[in-house]
Amino acid sequence: MILNTDGTKPIYVQIAEWLETEILNGNFLQDQKVYSQYQLAEIFNINPATAAKGLTLLVEDDVLYKKRGLGMFVTEAxxxxxxxxxREHTLKRLVTExxxxxxxxxxxxxxxxxMVRKESKQSKGE
Known part of the structure; x- marks a missing residue:
């Protein structure tokens, strides 16, 4: 993933969304440890505090939980x-637009x- 530093979406939000996508894709499973703020900072060449803010967003949304001294882990839900x-935010916004x-x-x-049906078929390779 390449971060969009010129866009209006804050980098920490982009980090959180990237981790969400990794979870949805099965790259991080329930109770599995995710990257630390320092690993994310190194991967994306950003400030560790920015990476930490992205992780905090996911903790606040109950996507991740902290194990003191061990790191962040994926919640069951x-x-x-x-x-x-x-579905309720991103997809609804896109449909509205x-x-x-x-x-x-x-x-x-x-x-x-x-048009939507045609695009759907093309994306599935039909």
Whole structure:
């Protein structure tokens, strides 16, 4: 992953989202230790405090938990929490933007849905 340092999304949020994606992809399993703030700082060439802030976001969302002196670990409910959060926030925001753009371009709902179906098939290699 390459961090977008020119965008509006803070780096610590990008770190948290990257770790969420790693959890969703099965690269970190329940009760498995994740990267430390220092490992993340080295991987992404960022300040350890920035990495720590990203980890803290995930602790606050109950995606990670701390084991004193051992590090951060994935909670049992991590995947469900991430999926719910992304459906309710990220996906909803994207759909809202898509519908708004379609309305501005006079693209009807049937045409928009067909575009989504076509894209879905292409992404699956059908």
């Amino acid at each position: 991590a995947q469900a929490i991430i999926l719910t959060k992304r 898509l519908v708004s753009e379609a309305e501005q371009l006079n693209v009807g709902m049937d045409e928009l849905l067909e």
